[in-house]
Amino acid sequence: MSDISYREIGANGFxxxxxxxxxxxxxxxxxxxxxxxxxALGLGLxxxxxxxxxxxxxxLIRHWVRPEIRIPVFVLIIASVVTAIExxxxxxxxxLFLILGIFIPLIVTNCAIIGRAEAFASKQPIPKALADGxxxxxxxxxxxxxxxxxxxxxxxxxxxxxxxxxxxxAVRGFSITLIEQYRxxxxxxxxxxxxxxxxxxxxxKNVIDDGLQKRAAARITRPAxxxx
Amino acid sequence: xxxxxxxxxxxxxxxxxxxLMRRVLYALVPGTLAxxxxxxxxxxxxxxxxxxxxxxxxxxxxxxRRRPVIPVLGDYSAVVxxxxxxxxxxxxxPWWVTLVGVGFAIVVAKHLYGGLGYxxxxxxxxxxxxxxxxFPRELILWVPPMGFDDLGFSIGEVTAAIFLGQLPRELTWDxxxxxxxxxxxxxELAQNRTISEIREHPLFGSFSGHGWEWIANWFLLGxxxxxxxxxxxxxxxxxVLGSLAVMAGAFWVIDPDAYASPAFHVFSxxxxxxxxxxxxxxxxxxxxxxxxxxxxxxxxxxLYVIRTWGNYPDAVAFAVLLMxxxxxxxxxxxxxxxxxxxxxxxxxxxxx
Numbered sequence: 001m002s003d004i005s006y007r008e009i010g011a012n013g014f015x016x017x018x019x020x021x022x023x024x025x026x027x028x029x030x031x032x033x034x035x036x037x038x039x040a041l042g043l044g045l046x047x048x049x050x051x052x053x054x055x056x057x058x059x060l061i062r063h064w065v066r067p068e069i070r071i072p073v074f075v076l077i078i079a080s081v082v083t084a085i086e087x088x089x090x091x092x093x094x095x096l097f098l099i100l101g102i103f104i105p106l107i108v109t110n111c112a113i114i115g116r117a118e119a120f121a122s123k124q125p126i127p128k129a130l131a132d133g134x135x136x137x138x139x140x141x142x143x144x145x146x147x148x149x150x151x152x153x154x155x156x157x158x159x160x161x162x163x164x165x166x167x168x169x170a171v172r173g174f175s176i177t178l179i180e181q182y183r184x185x186x187x188x189x190x191x192x193x194x195x196x197x198x199x200x201x202x203x204x205k206n207v208i209d210d211g212l213q214k215r216a217a218a219r220i221t222r223p224a225x226x227x228x
Numbered sequence: 229x230x231x232x233x234x235x236x237x238x239x240x241x242x243x244x245x246x247x248l249m250r251r252v253l254y255a256l257v258p259g260t261l262a263x264x265x266x267x268x269x270x271x272x273x274x275x276x277x278x279x280x281x282x283x284x285x286x287x288x289x290x291x292x293r294r295r296p297v298i299p300v301l302g303d304y305s306a307v308v309x310x311x312x313x314x315x316x317x318x319x320x321x322p323w324w325v326t327l328v329g330v331g332f333a334i335v336v337a338k339h340l341y342g343g344l345g346y347x348x349x350x351x352x353x354x355x356x357x358x359x360x361x362x363f364p365r366e367l368i369l370w371v372p373p374m375g376f377d378d379l380g381f382s383i384g385e386v387t388a389a390i391f392l393g394q395l396p397r398e399l400t401w402d403x404x405x406x407x408x409x410x411x412x413x414x415x416e417l418a419q420n421r422t423i424s425e426i427r428e429h430p431l432f433g434s435f436s437g438h439g440w441e442w443i444a445n446w447f448l449l450g451x452x453x454x455x456x457x458x459x460x461x462x463x464x465x466x467x468v469l470g471s472l473a474v475m476a477g478a479f480w481v482i483d484p485d486a487y488a489s490p491a492f493h494v495f496s497x498x499x500x501x502x503x504x505x506x507x508x509x510x511x512x513x514x515x516x517x518x519x520x521x522x523x524x525x526x527x528x529x530x531l532y533v534i535r536t537w538g539n540y541p542d543a544v545a546f547a548v549l550l551m552x553x554x555x556x557x558x559x560x561x562x563x564x565x566x567x568x569x570x571x572x573x574x575x576x577x578x579x580x
Contacts (some may be wrong), residue, residue: 114481184362185328186361190361
């Protein structure tokens with residue numbers, strides 16, 4: 001565990017141990033906020049920022065915190081980070097902040113964050129903790145955005161609607177209408193649609209993993225045949 | 229000379245899934261014809277369309293899952309699912325609503341859970357709830373039953389409405405659609421009218437809605453045929469209709485002006501269809517005798533509660549899906565004791 005490489009950290013965050021589709025942590029914001037791509041991206045980046053800041057801080061103080069009180073200390077750190085991010089978003093992305101609403105302060109309760117603090121950052125040097133926070137956060141963001149794209153495309157027939165909430169007025173024209181005069185498919189926007197879409201994403205990952213495993217197995221047997 | 233002896237059973241009935249499902253289909257015929265008589269050819273087009281889509285999706289999913297296609301299609305379960313789904317639709321529903329609903333029913337609710345025998349929820353009802361939640365505007369387009377301003381659409385006009393959304397003779401949807409009796413009852417009650425005032429509206433017949441009560445009677449006939457052929461057991465229909473009547477009766481006795489009579493509830497909407505055809509789905513229903521009584525009673529009570537105090541005028545799909553969810557637990561606690569297994573513990577005296 002102590003000599004984990006950056007490559008492994010990245011692979012874990014994005015694929016093998018992805019908080020969204022493998023660990024299934026933080027499902028509440030994942031399912032509630034992934035209605036559109038922009039909402040998903042906003043929440044994903046806020047979560048990433050929280051993960052990086054809390055991982056670095058926890059790693060920084062890991063030699064001074066007694067194990068008996070480590071959980072309350074982690075919670076305090078995460079809560080302060082989230083409060084700072086909440087205030088910053090309120091100031092700079094006010095409209096987006098109003099849409100995301102309660103889910104920004106609720107990042108505190110995202111188990112992926114305290115999970116990484118406890119399982120990784122409290123045992124690792126600062127650069128690796130930072131890399132882990134970044135990989136896990138961006139992995140989570142990827143799942144959120146994929147889910148948001150799926151639900152927005154099926155539910156509204158658009159992609160990147162309301163992009164100006166996040167990137168300013170310059171990108172107002174970025175939103176793509178996939179189907180003109182789409183009647184909307186309400187189920188995709190309701191909570192059951194989120195669960196179904198997440199299930200499909202997990203199934204897709206399992207199919208890809210199975211395919212990779214089979215190819216790896218074939219690669220092992222083929223040289224043996226050549227020798228035989 | 230010696231004869232080979234076999235142990236029991238000595239008479240083996242030739243039951244298989246295909247035969248069971250075919251009997252359900254025969255039993256659905258009279259009610260479906262009655263519905264066509266009252267609501268026009270759109271009902272038949274919906275049934276054909278939904279059955280076609282259902283068989284198509286079933287074949288695609290079987291191919292994708294590398295299962296034998298022809299033998300499995302021969303069990304007719306997809307046909308039953310499509311047919312039941314179509315009976316829940318208004319007669320001029322656009323074709324894509326049927327496509328989405330049947331697609332969800334067969335692909336998600338049936339095959340993603342493992343196919344026939346593994347689906348925890350009734351596929352037809354899952355499909356109906358999906359389209360009801362997603363396309364509320366299309367699913368209230370009920371035309372009035374025969375006996376009002378008779379539209380008398382020809383088959384060409386019906387198919388144009390279903391496939392192209394075009395109405396003939398410069399009619400508009402607002403001109404030809406009307407509330408169902410359950411819907412009408414709900415909106416009028418909300419405006420503090422009394423039941424006897426509401427019942428004077430020509431939409432209502434002698435027990436429930438004009439036309440609807442006769443459709444219910446023909447479905448009842450089909451249901452009794454299923455009971456007689458032992459395709460379904462008596463517990464579920466009796467429990468569904470009994471608990472619905474008891475609930476409705478209790479409130480009706482308290483205040484007959486504010487709560488509709490038990491006869492109205494039993495013969496309205498899809499109560500009869502639910503009791504005999506939908507709630508009795510052998511896969512998703514409870515399987516123990518006592519469990520079936522509890523399961524059916526749950527559906528009847530939920531039906532009344534959602535109809536009376538909920539947002540939707542009818543509640544068959546929601547009631548059935550909620551009780552589907554409870555069925556495994558009910559089965560767990562109502563398992564009958566097999567003869568000789570786990571005898572009841574002998575009484576022990578604690579005294580000296």
